Amino acid sequence: MPEMNPFSVDIMKFFKRKHFGKCSTDKDLVVSEFDTDLRQYRIKVDENLAEQLLKKFDNATLKCTYQVIGRKKKSSFPDKDFSLSNAEHLSQSFLVPKTIDFIFTECHAVREKTELKLLQKDAFLFVQNRLKHRQKDPPSDVESKPNVIILGIDSTSRMNLRRSMPKVHKFLQKPGWFEMQGYNEVGKNTLPNLLALLTGNAEKKAQLNGQFRRSGFIDKLKYIWQLFKQNGYMTAFGEDCGKINTFNNHNSGFEKQPVDYYLRNFIVALETIFKTRRQFGNVFCLGRKLSFKYLFDFAKQFMQRFQNAAPVFGIFWSNSFTHGDFLGATALDQVFLEYLLLYDKLGFFDRSIVMVLSDHGYRYGVTRQRSKSGYLEERLPIMFIHVPPWFRKRYPQHVENLKINQNRLSSSFDLHLTLHHLLQLNATSMADFSPKLQSSQCKSCQSLFFQLPYDRNCFQAGIGEKWCSCEPTETETNQVLIRKVAREVVRHMNEHLRSRNLTKLCNNYTLKKVLYMDSKLAPNDDSLENDQLHTYIVTFDTNPTSAHFEATVQWNTEKETLTMNVDELSRLESYEKYSKCTRDPIVKKYCICKSFK
Structure with a gap:
């Protein structure tokens, strides 16, 4: 695999750092907080700010309402739709029932029954812990059932991470992080690469035959999150762009909600209800907030709610900054870093196997048209794995193999088996795996916790000739x-x-x-x-x-x-x-x- 220079002249002449404009400069009139005593979310109205805003209107009062956003189960395509309840009065301090996951709020200046002006509208998400039992201490099997968190940044190559997100790249150099530098895509776009990761099969024939556009087909596939669920994990999946969502872009999406906590219908609702703004080629602002922040706040809440209650498996995938513009990643650097630092501060990485990865590099535009290195850049996405200190101490051989595998050819089929390995960490070789778990499209693929062959070729890693970057x-x-x-x-x-x-x-x-x-x-x-x-x-x-x-x-x-x-x-x-x-x-x-x- 040829060595690449991220800062080559043919790329850098098109490179410049970008900045994003704020979605809103308004102060928050309505805020959400978690009541740690009651273990419930509370919505509050800032009375001082309301008083300031109402000064512009004589004898006006504040009227705030909320509507519950949900999944319209009886819709022909539930993934492309949403439900919205009737408006209810929002009190100054509203304790959110545990049955509510998403709400949309509006606050008006009113005089008697006349609405004078819409002052602010917003939306909030709540990851509700509906477990029947509550544990004060972490589960005793924390080391046999670690959290598994996948943070995806679409269309981001190893090269562009170094060019565009130096702060994030520096964070990912910390102890416990391992970069799979030979990680190679297995298909053209997000769908085959994520399917290989989540199901062990890129479903090439099904895509060519248009089966993904048929209602119910996507639901029938066997996803790794189902196996984690069977092993006592709480599961979550979210993406921050409704239009180019992995399973819905030109496809029908899921008929049934695939995981315990699912962001899809909330994002679809917000793209419909709110005024949106596009930057970097995609929907960027949903009303007053970045769509990216909704996604990574969702990830934060998910990890927080079950930190002392149950192991979690979550995949959180962002398209908004990086899918449509290879320079969009430059604007994401600080925002993403702040979330990684926050997760670290909150202790999420202490018990979690965390993967920061992409599906492929940038597929069109100047990197592909004007640069010979663009061919390799498209095929070599980012792939970092974090293992916490207790894991490094308990499974030293797995960690040693990760170190070796950093410079060997790997694919998302291997990553699929790595996820299986996390459910049976005492396995000492692939012979310990049930044949039923083997990736159906790559019989020679294996967990990244086992040493990969040094002379491995693309065929052995499930990578077709079209995508192979191994041959000079x-x-x-x-x-x-x-x-x-x-x-x-x-x-x-x-x-x-x-x-x-x-x-x-x-x-x-x-x-x-x-x-x-x-x-x-x-x-x-x-x-x-x-x-x-x-x-x-x-x-x-x-x-x-x-x-x-x-x-x-x-x-x-x-x-x-x-x-x-x-x-x-x-x-x-x-x-x-x-x-x-x-x-x-x-x-x-x-x-x-x-x-x-």
């Missing part, structure tokens, strides 16, 4: 060969449109220009067939619209024939405006709609 490349200079291969690629693309009956919907392509073609240097192999087959990475533009593509293909030098999977084409610029005629996320990559003007 050299730039091809034979212009006749380059044009010949590129023309065959475009011909295959047009044939693919015909075979999928897309010619009425999508334009045919013509080759505009080849930017470069790299040859993958194959391992030593004396076979004749291997001498004839060459793997090329071709980057080229097509008409119409100067679409920018990258294809990984095999070329037979003797027969001058080409093999490629058109569905695995990479599109190196945003294609949203060109592909509105189809809902299929695979087809969207390469369809230039005839209806586009």
